[in-house]
Amino acid sequence: MSGWLGPQEWAAVGLSLKVAFWAMMGAVVPGVFVAYALARWEFFGKQFVNVLVHLPLVLPPVATGYLLLVTFGTQGVVGSALKEIGVVFAFRWTGAALAAAVMAFPLLVRSIRLSIEAIDPKLEQAAATLGATRMRVFFTVTLPLMLPGLLAGMVLAFAKAMGEFGATITFVSNIPGQTRTLPSAIYAFLQVPGGEAAAMRLVVVSIIVAAGALILSEVLARRIAAKVGQS
């Protein structure tokens, strides 16, 4: 198997998996929070938050990448402050993960929000009358019932993170072994003569990972739906 892909290609695949995994993991908790707030709370500026969350979906990815660079670059407002405490995003794989997380965030929030809105708030009220605090209601009623949607959203976010290109290359460039993810690698191979074969191999890998993620989410969603008793 290792003979099939060159070391550079393996590096790109491994990096992409790592970036996508951490992007997904980093986005899930804020994603659930934002989705819950949008689904269940009325607050001032709700429409603004909604637009902000969805902006990466409609903005040119390069523009998002540039905004990330301005904000989280070593000269950026947040970036320079984070650098003081030793956290650097610019031109690191962590930056690629951040870019992927931001780009995947709207998909994640949409999916979770839909699944929260499908839960009858009366069930949460019932739990409260039985003595459950808000926190307990969330973890014992809301979260289990939104699990299929949460999972679908996570897989979608993972797939999106695997494929993220524009914002990533703008924010953290295309450094082999550091920020050269699968799409960046495919792009790079296509820029050099004779790179088509390597590019095609990586495309095949992309297809396998994407299809695998979709199948996995489908299977998990069905199992959970059966367990939750909703179909």
Place this chain on the structure above:
Amino acid sequence: MSVAVHIRQGFQGFDLDVSFEAAAGLTVLFGSSGSGKTSVINAVAGLSRPAQSRIVVNGEVLSDSAAGRWVPPHQRSLGYVFQEGRLFPHMTVRNNLLYGNGLAKGRAEVASFDQVVEILGIGSLLERRPAELSGGEKQRVAIGRALLARPKLILADEPLAALDEPRKAEILPYFERLRDEFSLPILYVTHSIAEVARLATTVVALKDGKVDRVGPAAEVLSDPSFTPMGPRAVGAVLDAKVVMHHEDGLTELSANGVALMLPQLSHAIGDQVRVRVAAHDVILSREAPKGLSALNIVAGRVQSVRSGGGPGAIVSVDTKAGRILARITRRSAAALALEEGVTCYAVMKSVSVAPQDIGTR
């Protein structure tokens, strides 16, 4: 053991202004839809927060807007049975039942898990999920879940409204047992006069967001001016005791010494029952009737005759068995010269008491 409620709240075009006190037992909040009864029970549960409210249950102040006190629902020690059951779909029946139980460790148990399962007959359902239950089974589990939350107050919001007639008949007795076997105050919302007649210790009748009547069930229901569902739904309630089951299929009851014959009841001899006698099933006679097929004839004295704009009149008759209401025409009332103080006989066909109108007391 008492519940005191005072709520004031103005919505668009609808003012809720309700105050009542209820003694121990089952208090029915009765009214048509839009009368505000669900708003009241949700304020007691803490699911809504009216502009002005003071709610005291067994001496514990759950809400007092003047003092700025408001206890959130999860600290109110409730057992709330909702119309739609609201069982948690992702949990088994067992875990639904135990949901509130584990959160109320500090409080005294109302009934043990095994007792509740036995009383409600849900032992065979424990490992199932709500989606696999019938409507009646769901409501039984919902009652069990409320009981096991170690409540100090049981709330029920039209718990039978979503069920068909046979299922209603299946669930009603459980509320009678709740009322009779546990010393818990119960607040029960309904728009069914049959449920009021069968379950209520105290009736709080609501109309357009205000309290129309408050009082013991028998008193409110035998008030001839109380016609919330129109004159056709008027009917008094008699308390009676099962004396014996006759061989010809009739059950003899004794209402304060007056014998009443009803089609065979399933109750045991000695049981206290409530019989609702619909006013339109009662015939009045000035003389002791003879040669009549009706079995139940009770002598009494006319207490009042009320008539509205229509052709009908409601005559209330005080008898030894209790107050009986009769709905007759104004013409008959005039022909018989029925007025306050005259003696008359109330004639009830024994078959006129429908089974759903007979409740355990």
